[in-house]
Amino acid sequence: MRISIAERANGARARARVYTLLREAIVSTEFHPGQRLSETDLAERLGVSRTPIREALVRLRDDRLVEIVPQLGTYVSRISRQAIDDAQFVRESLETAAVRLSAQRARPEDVAALDAIITRQREAFRDSDVARFYVFDDELHRSLCDLSGHGIAWSLSQRASGHLNRIRRLSMTLPAYIDEMIEEHVLVVDAVRRGEPEEAERALREHLRMVISAVPDIERSHPDYFES
Amino acid sequence: MRISIAERANGARARARVYTLLREAIVSTEFHPGQRLSETDLAERLGVSRTPIREALVRLRDDRLVEIVPQLGTYVSRISRQAIDDAQFVRESLETAAVRLSAQRARPEDVAALDAIITRQREAFRDSDVARFYVFDDELHRSLCDLSGHGIAWSLSQRASGHLNRIRRLSMTLPAYIDEMIEEHVLVVDAVRRGEPEEAERALREHLRMVISAVPDIERSHPDYFES
DNA sequence: CCACGAATACTTGTATGCAAGTATGGGGAG
DNA sequence: CTCCCCATACTTGCATACAAGTATTCGTGG
Numbered sequence: 001m002r003i004s005i006a007e008r009a010n011g012a013r014a015r016a017r018v019y020t021l022l023r024e025a026i027v028s029t030e031f032h033p034g035q036r037l038s039e040t041d042l043a044e045r046l047g048v049s050r051t052p053i054r055e056a057l058v059r060l061r062d063d064r065l066v067e068i069v070p071q072l073g074t075y076v077s078r079i080s081r082q083a084i085d086d087a088q089f090v091r092e093s094l095e096t097a098a099v100r101l102s103a104q105r106a107r108p109e110d111v112a113a114l115d116a117i118i119t120r121q122r123e124a125f126r127d128s129d130v131a132r133f134y135v136f137d138d139e140l141h142r143s144l145c146d147l148s149g150h151g152i153a154w155s156l157s158q159r160a161s162g163h164l165n166r167i168r169r170l171s172m173t174l175p176a177y178i179d180e181m182i183e184e185h186v187l188v189v190d191a192v193r194r195g196e197p198e199e200a201e202r203a204l205r206e207h208l209r210m211v212i213s214a215v216p217d218i219e220r221s222h223p224d225y226f227e228s
Numbered sequence: 229m230r231i232s233i234a235e236r237a238n239g240a241r242a243r244a245r246v247y248t249l250l251r252e253a254i255v256s257t258e259f260h261p262g263q264r265l266s267e268t269d270l271a272e273r274l275g276v277s278r279t280p281i282r283e284a285l286v287r288l289r290d291d292r293l294v295e296i297v298p299q300l301g302t303y304v305s306r307i308s309r310q311a312i313d314d315a316q317f318v319r320e321s322l323e324t325a326a327v328r329l330s331a332q333r334a335r336p337e338d339v340a341a342l343d344a345i346i347t348r349q350r351e352a353f354r355d356s357d358v359a360r361f362y363v364f365d366d367e368l369h370r371s372l373c374d375l376s377g378h379g380i381a382w383s384l385s386q387r388a389s390g391h392l393n394r395i396r397r398l399s400m401t402l403p404a405y406i407d408e409m410i411e412e413h414v415l416v417v418d419a420v421r422r423g424e425p426e427e428a429e430r431a432l433r434e435h436l437r438m439v440i441s442a443v444p445d446i447e448r449s450h451p452d453y454f455e456s
Numbered sequence: 457c458c459a460c461g462a463a464t465a466c467t468t469g470t471a472t473g474c475a476a477g478t479a480t481g482g483g484g485a486g
Numbered sequence: 487c488t489c490c491c492c493a494t495a496c497t498t499g500c501a502t503a504c505a506a507g508t509a510t511t512c513g514t515g516g
Binding site: 457458460461463464465468470473474477481482484 | 487488494495496497498499501502503504506508509511513515516
């Protein structure tokens with residue numbers, strides 16, 4: 001099977017495209033935790049050969065999102081409490097360190113941009129558009145990291161947060177927390193506005209721990225998604 | 229070219245072995261910053277095909293240690309100030325967060341193990357065995373992370389520290405700092421022993437910043453190794 | 457002698473073929 | 487009927503062949 005020039009020009013390189021697609025499928029639990037994946041099958045369904053599939057799967061294994069057992073099969077990782085704790089630890093460490101710097105460096109126009117994101121989150125909340133809310137949630141956290149001058153905090157945090165994001169996605173159907181989350185964002189941004197790194201860190205840390213609080217609920221409603 | 233069963237049984241999977249070899253070659257500056265690499269050439273020299281070479285190089289690109297330009301070539305990344313700053317930021321964030329937890333959790337036998345590592349560092353210093361000193365340096369930092377219950381802090385920190393470690397290696401020939409570093413280790417371990425997370429974090433952060441201080445020297449002595 | 461162009465010798469990206477190992481299912485023996 | 491063994495149909499890991507693009511160099515024309 002050959003891939004046409006049109007297809008190649010379409011998006012990124014096949015490997016990058018496949019990685020993004022597969023990661024999204026796993027994090028959204030469209031691919032269920034524990035599900036078996038076949039390189040051959042994926043290659044056919046995505047219209048590429050096994051090579052880019054393999055390279056994407058290897059990268060996903062770095063993310064702890066798949067487990068590759070030689071001569072046996074590749075499986076979507078079940079959600080693991082240790083992996084969740086690790087992801088939470090990494091996210092807290094990197095993002096709180098970043099937001100401290102951001103609180104020291106942010107200029108008024110930077111803070112205005114953060115305010116604008118929160119406004120859009122409120123709109124999404126009013127429209128009950130949960131998916132859009134989460135898009136701006138990511139956008140806000142990324143902006144907070146970028147302002148620190150270490151955008152890498154967000155990229156690493158994201159890559160390490162696969163297990164955590166599955167929890168987030170599964171709890172999206174319970175938008176009870178959402179207005180609470182928005183108010184927490186306001187607290188963080190206000191601390192950045194006032195240039196108070198300690199308070200910004202404290203508020204962000206408390207905010208990040210909300211995700212974790214959903215774990216027991218998810219574990220009850222989807223026990224087969226979890227390890228052991 | 230075929231790879232014999234003996235060779236396969238020898239070490240790890242070819243991909244992992246190649247990754248380790250290439251990373252070591254880059255971090256030790258055996259492969260010079262800016263040097264061009266050829267997949268075909270590496271494949272011949274390491275006695276494997278291009279496939280495991282490619283997969284290793286892709287992973288090294290994630291580490292920002294190589295730059296892959298399609299249809300043009302693969303190059304060892306030149307040392308970049310931004311990459312060093314980012315690595316320092318990640319290392320500080322993750323390791324100080326970990327050592328805070330370790331200071332709260334460490335049992336006496338854990339601290340004894342840390343003491344033992346420092347003793348070996350002193351021995352290596354007495355023997356002027358700089359390489360061995362750095363082995364135990366890594367060992368100590370890894371142990372401090374493991375004690376926190378988040379060994380991932382060390383693995384991520386290491387993967388992100390490629391550019392930083394090249395600086396470390398280049399400054400190994402100047403062992404003036406070494407006894408100073410050992411005394412800083414003592415400060416960190418003592419704080420852990422006393423169960424003082426704040427002091428442990430402070431001492432570790434100060435210690436981690438020593439590496440950075442060597443950057444200007446290295447930049448003067450190896451200007452061609454740096455970006456722009 | 458200089459400039460320009462085409463062929464050549466590379467490069468990485470992708471596709472495909474082969475090797476080795478494991479689970480499984482069906483058939484035969486007890 | 488049950489248990490065991492072997493053939494089979496998968497799996498991933500690695501090797502290799504092909505496609506597409508770029509820099510270089512050599513040769514030719516001005």
